[in-house]
Amino acid sequence: MESVGESDFRDESCPQSTVRPAVSVAGGGEPVADVNSGLRYPGSLGWAVRIRRPPRRLPSTKGPNVSSTDTRGLAGQTIGETGICSVNQTQLIYRGYEIADLAANATFEEVSFLLLVGHKPTAGELATFKKDLVAMRVVPDSVAAAITKIAGESPDAHPMSVVRTAISLLGHLDPECEDTGPEAELRKSMRLLATIPLCIGIHQRALEGKPPVAPDPSLDHAANLLWCMTGEKPGEIAARVMDVSLILYAEHDFNASTFTCRVIASTNSDLHSAVCGGVGALKGNLHGGANEAAMAMLADIMKDTEDGSMTVDAWMERAFAEKRKLMGFGHRVYKNGDHRAGILRDWGLRYATEENAGAKKWFDLGDTVQGIMLDQKNIHPNVDFPCGMTYFAMGIPVPQYTPIFVASRITGWCAHIMEQHANNRIIRPLAEYAGPELMDWNG
Structure with missing residues (x-):
């Protein structure tokens, strides 16, 4: 598909069509x-x-790596x-x-x-x-x-x-x-x-x-x-x-x-x-709660490394060894990076640079963590990773x-x-039974 130009949303005209009659709500009570x-x-x-x-x-x-036979989580379906x-x-x-x-x-x-x-x-x-x-x-x-x-x-x-x-x-x-x-x-x-x-x-x-x-x-x-x-x-x-x-x-x-x-x-x-x-x-923190978890992870890294007793690389190596799940990275669809992450990271960094210079350290830390994840695991950040830093810089409670x-x-x-x-039809998928074989209750 051809790329969309920067002015496409602003310049496209919207065709006119008929006006539907107004429908009012007769409110009752509060x-x-x-x-x-x-x-x-x-x-x-x-x-x-x-x-x-x-x-x-x-x-x-x-x-590209989704197996058609592995349907857990409906992956790739x-x-x-x-x-x-x-x-x-x-x-x-x-x-x-x-x-x-x-x-x-x-x-x-x-x-x-x-x-x-x-x-x-x-x-x-x-x-x-x-x-x-x-x-x-x-x-x-x-x-x-x-x-x-x-x-x-x-x-x-x-x-x-x-x-x-x-x-x-x-x-x-x-x-x-x-x-x-x-x-x-x-x-x-x-x-x-x-x-x-x-x-x-x-x-x-x-x-x-x-x-x-x-x-x-x-x-x-x-x-x-x-x-x-x-x-x-x-x-x-x-x-x-x-x-x-x-x-x-x-x-x-x-x-x-x-x-x-x-x-x-x-x-x-x-x-x-x-x-x-x-x-x-x-x-759930595997879905929306990931931005909160990503910021909590960055706060842990900052606390453990700010005094110089541990480097960010050492913290990450320990996390890898402990097989910790690092929040804000990876995506079910975006294997080569979440398109939204870079956009929000740039806006968040701009805010920190122009409005809250003290918050810039979080973006410096985030860039370091992101680089290590790419080098060591080839895993890109998703939008939740810069979201945590951006909202934190703006003073929003986690x-x-x-x-x-x-x-x-x-x-x-x-x-x-x-x-x-x-266009409704009730959603009712099938399940593949993986339980015990048929048995006789009185047997």
Whole structure:
């Protein structure tokens, strides 16, 4: 496939199509959000719900060393089609746009529209989309109270468990929770996209003994996320670094959490239930929790080597000898490197260089560790490795790294849930029995 030019996302015109009639929500009880605008997007839902065959010219997603007979973890197995994302050894593509193009030229709101609605937004569509997202930045008092109560009574609760609980509560209060129609699902997706950053902020500030801050309608999505967590307006570079990280994490085809969402959706369950399943899958440190584990590993290396009593090479040799799993390295698909890792590493280093010089030592250490891994094991870093350093440099508490992942991946999850519901067949694979041979109970 030809490479995508830097200006491709910005310059491509979006064809116009018919306007679907507005659909309003008659709210009852505690309001979830102001959703009465009707979300008028030209041709949006027709794109959002249609499963499109991925372009056949894209390289195979199957790795060169994957055995067709070893199906553990479904390694190398193609189990369905999607028009949302293509992941292969050389490219990551969201609905036809390469990830480097999007990270350089798009905003997270634009990418969210692309994934959820199905095409690049026009200027008018984007303005309406952003306006509606701002209006939906509302967390019901009962949900905010529950999050605060958990922080007070169970401060050691994993933030991912808190996010999962918050999403479940939001589902209870959403008047369209059980509606799996495409219009309702798009609105619910947008409500979750708008409110999850607020829930993260409420929880973090409650842990710090601080009251929540109201969302700022003047801030874009990424900047508002940082504002809700810290109560401080982020600078331009901090907002852009967060924006890029959200773009990079937004979608990744049939990964463990997305596949979990699709399996749940295939039973005709509701969107909130499917998303809760995705959160549960993402909590594991072999998936979303890897960015937290990668930063913890770097902190261990820094502690053991900073006084000069041990070199980084010696630390790594000891880890190799102990057969420790080094987090943030390797990928099931990207055998020659994760396209996203270099992008986020460069943005993180730029932030450290311009805004927090003291954090540059983490990137120096990361480069050393990365070099040793390549020389000794020929294993490349994945996006979780620079993510840990980048978020740490920005002062984000390590336990909130994976919830921020949720704030991004909610777009991909919801796009897949809508796609699954649009052309549904329950996902029910077969298992190869490996138990004892048939026996006689009375024998």
